Amino acid sequence: MTTAHHAPAGKAHNARSVAAHLAAVTDLLAPLAAESRAEVVLLPDALGRALVHGILAPLNLPPFANSQMDGYAVRSADIPDGGAELRIMPPIPAGSSPQPLGPGAAAPIMTGAMIPAGADAVVPIEKAVPDHFLPEGDGRVVSLPATAPGTYVRAAGSDIAAGERALAARTCLGPAQLGLLAALGMAEVEVYRTVTVLLVTTGDEVVEPGQALPEGKIYDSNGTLLEAAMTQAGLHVRRAGISTDSPAELQALLRTEGRDTDLIVTTGGVSKGAYEVVRQAMAEQPVDFLHVAMQPGGPQGIGTFDGVPFLGFPGNPVSCLVSFEMFLRPALSALLGAPAPRLPLRARLDLDGHDRQLTSPGSKHQVRRGNLQPDGTVRLEGGESSHLMHALAGSNVLVHIPEGVTELGAGEEVEVWML
Amino acid sequence: MTTAHHAPAGKAHNARSVAAHLAAVTDLLAPLAAESRAEVVLLPDALGRALVHGILAPLNLPPFANSQMDGYAVRSADIPDGGAELRIMPPIPAGSSPQPLGPGAAAPIMTGAMIPAGADAVVPIEKAVPDHFLPEGDGRVVSLPATAPGTYVRAAGSDIAAGERALAARTCLGPAQLGLLAALGMAEVEVYRTVTVLLVTTGDEVVEPGQALPEGKIYDSNGTLLEAAMTQAGLHVRRAGISTDSPAELQALLRTEGRDTDLIVTTGGVSKGAYEVVRQAMAEQPVDFLHVAMQPGGPQGIGTFDGVPFLGFPGNPVSCLVSFEMFLRPALSALLGAPAPRLPLRARLDLDGHDRQLTSPGSKHQVRRGNLQPDGTVRLEGGESSHLMHALAGSNVLVHIPEGVTELGAGEEVEVWML
Known part of the structure; x- marks a missing residue:
């Protein structure tokens, strides 16, 4: 002390x-x-808590190249500018491990399904003729337009590559951070x-x-x-x-x-x-x-x-x-790392219904209560007195008037913290 | 449907x-x-839930006029401009129900204590001579400066008066709203x-x-x-x-x-x-x-x-x-009423590290992810693709590009919702 x-x-x-x-x-x-x-808990129990250690991605996200659309996986070099007819191969549903795609062939592929070896692009189903998937059968062909390599392919590791830092130490774990840990295959996490x-x-x-x-x-x-x-x-x-x-x-x-x-x-x-x-x-x-x-x-x-x-x-x-x-x-x-820090925001003072100026003792940091509006202005709620619970209950931000500031006029900027 | x-x-x-x-x-x-x-629950169980009905204050807040300072309760008319010596009465601690204050007397009063009948102002202890409370004893006097009626008095009902609307129906109950209900004497509340x-x-x-x-x-x-x-x-x-x-x-x-x-x-x-x-x-x-x-x-x-x-x-x-x-x-x-609606805020686009323009299909409402900065700018995190969990985990806002907008340049305003 x-x-x-x-x-x-x-x-x-x-x-x-x-x-x-x-x-x-x-x-x-x-x-x-x-x-x-530190303790290790299941992901749902980690909501609102913070990581003890930073986490490196244990695998690529996505783990493998996959299709961004429902369509046909193709070798882009097979299709000249005028388009081409390609043999239809067995379909590739999401979750399957497909056979390599040979030359002159197109494989129906679903969103999220693995791009077969040999293929390097996806033509969306609505650009195919016919523009709907056909029942399986021998000798069927589909007519497809030319497409650049990589089109509608999500490359392995394009979200995050194995070994990259996924989350820093002391990250507060909200829905998105927990979702990322789940995507990386982690069922539990070390938190305080x-x-x-x-x-x-x-x-x-x-x-x-x-x-x-x-x-x-x-x-x-x-x-x-x-x-x-x-x-x-x-x-x-x-x-x-x-x-x-x-x-x-x-x-x-x-x-x-x-x-x-x-x-x-x-x-x-x-x-x-x-x-x-x-x-x-x-x-x-x-x-x-x-x-x-x-x-x-x-x-x-x-x-x-x-x-x-x-x-x-x-x-x-x-x-x-x-x-x-x-x-x-x-x-x-x-x-x-938890709770997450308040995000400081700048807002312009709206003094309607108050004195023309906000006054503050220059020798103290004053904390007022206010209502942040969508237009970036903040309306003061109640006066400076510390017993005003009703005004506090009508506020969504704390308004900071730092030491050294004695007056602020309408339209001047203040720092606010959302409650 | x-x-x-x-x-x-x-x-x-x-x-x-x-x-x-x-x-x-x-x-x-x-x-x-x-x-x-609807169900009735204890206040701590109502956090984050919403009122079924609006609530009228069942009592004044504060319930009685009380002192805003540690000092002396006085009749302001007793003290001329040059100050006066007043007889010291028994002290009034917070929580007590004081005797009326007669003429020529001053009662030591603590912050939050009830202003005695007859008194209409409080002189803070640091303006008194002596500037500290004396042990009780007969015949003691204190020298006090003149003070305006109402000084350092929190009037009954000055926060909220009995019968006024304390909270509207469908108010989401956070700490301040629950604190207000407690101040109004309510131990439980009807929520969905x-x-x-x-x-x-x-x-x-x-x-x-x-x-x-x-x-x-x-x-x-x-x-x-x-x-x-x-x-x-x-x-x-x-x-x-x-x-x-x-x-x-x-x-x-x-x-x-x-x-x-x-x-x-x-x-x-x-x-x-x-x-x-x-x-x-x-x-x-x-x-x-x-x-x-x-x-x-x-x-x-x-x-x-x-x-x-x-x-x-x-x-x-x-x-x-x-x-x-x-x-x-x-x-x-x-x-x-619960969860509380996201507060829409305006932010200026920071496109550093991205293309010079943000593009969006004009026929759709695009929702991007971003990081709202204290200076009111928002940095985009990741591209528009919906598989980017790592970028989502690094974001604190959703960025809205409404239908009809196809391009936005750096510095242009967008609506963001804090996550």
Whole structure:
């Protein structure tokens, strides 16, 4: 753990930069990328997980030259410019291993079927006379136009050649990547073990949804929000419900539930107030509480609890999601390849219905929520306040206003991350 | 089912448009949106599923006016421009139900805690003198600057007011939407039942990954590719392995495995070749085999098998994925709200390393694969051929070249869909 920065809220000049805190979170979680955390799983179980090692193609794709069309396999040299009549050979269905094609002959061939030795081109059935396949029989001929060598032939290895790199280490495996591994004949693959997170909401003020709501209390949305975001990112989430504001109770909960987890994440109790249960519960642990130059999500805790990596997110739901998207998700992407990194896109600010300018504290990286439109503009949803769940639920991107920027006008470009 | 168009491959003027085929697929699957398919599930089980009905907020968010900062709750009228000394009252932690605040008094208040009756503003602790909370005790005072009414107060209902629409019907529930439902106190939600798909790869030429590969055969990648794409889209996939090219065997397989499914999807066996097992197996069923004006993915089957909705995708992997993304996925998005529709984005063509122009058959909607870059350009990956799995695995978007467009130069805009 590096030096703690206990900068008071609002005094961002003492705060840690977003990049420095991401680096600290990545350092904290670096052991998750150990070789010992690799496991071999069947392809369907690897969806959303990442390769431990790069993969070289064990065979050519396609494995053999094959036809791109239903038609006739021919020796192109047999057909002069004016066309030719060729003897019809037995048909070649996909999946068969055909006889070599002799001179003066044409073999009916189906899409995907192996080009016979000797043949070097395919004439599509609709260019043949007759333009449909004939029943097998002796002495039948077909009239075909001239064709260049290689026409409608997919060469062996034209997709990928044996020995070429098919996928790089830490590739996140989506449908196309798994499909490629299957095409290469692989039924299983070595990926990183799923990361298990213990997720604890703290605060005497929060109540589980579905319960009655006493005066002064609010429903816990952080637990549901983060559980869903983490699950979507491929993490295995263990919920430990809501802790009270008793440090001893929180410690007991973490000791019971946190034992076999890779990471503990708490929400709330990390700022400078008088009743900060997470700070108090971590008093004897190597945990830093600091302020990141980010809005929302400035107050952060980072360290270990009884040796288990620990992140303390702030208590407001938007701050929680921003903390996850800015620190935990990118750290895992960098270390493990999964979840896939968010693709940063440029979008032009649409400020209709808002002030004429977007303002941001220049000393902080501000993260707003918005709606990316098909025309490449982004509309802000809600204000900068971190309690606006309804606006968050109407957004599809995070909007980044970096440190040093204090104002942006309509039409100016911002970086957005699709959620 | 509408009229079949048995246009030969390549003669697209008889083909059905992409929009018309999407409408046909949507018609076929319309019964999936029946009220009888609704079920109530716990929030964590609703991730990626969609609301049957719109939801009105049952309470204000926040439920009560609360403090946005750690500081002092005050009556703003008590403090003249030059500031004032106020008596310190007992502190208000988050979650408590405070006593009203009388004149001349200030109550230490924590972020999220209820603003006491009488108070109308919060002065942050760092603007107070002293700038830290004092231990409780009689007769203590704090010096505070003037503050405008409403400062650092989050009004009740400022996120969403009771009775306002929180989420629309058919909203796909991601982390933020589930977080909002939790904040509104809801522990469960009514969503559509998961759609179950029977997925069957056909062809004598395809072999399961992990087996030896005889000459002339290829490994089945369609099954893995589509299973992963469908799973990612929230479908429940039942794999029935690979059918041979025997129509009777395929029929028997569909009768055994397809009984309780919502949809049967096959790959391969739908084109105009001589050995088209899916066409043959469907001969007695109300199924149309037709050509859609799309490249790849032109040959399509659609109808019902023993009453179960049926889609026959073509046999090449890229064609399969394009068929899923262009027809099945958007039909489900439109009918059920889940999966979420792909966001169409505009991107400028980067043709480096390719021909100077992208060409497309004007009579077809061409779907290419590409890589969307942060600068808003898209690089094409691989050519137009539908067997290029390696290029697909290196792509993050589908690139649309609509019917009627035959050429596009570098820098021209295209629509892309992020995968």
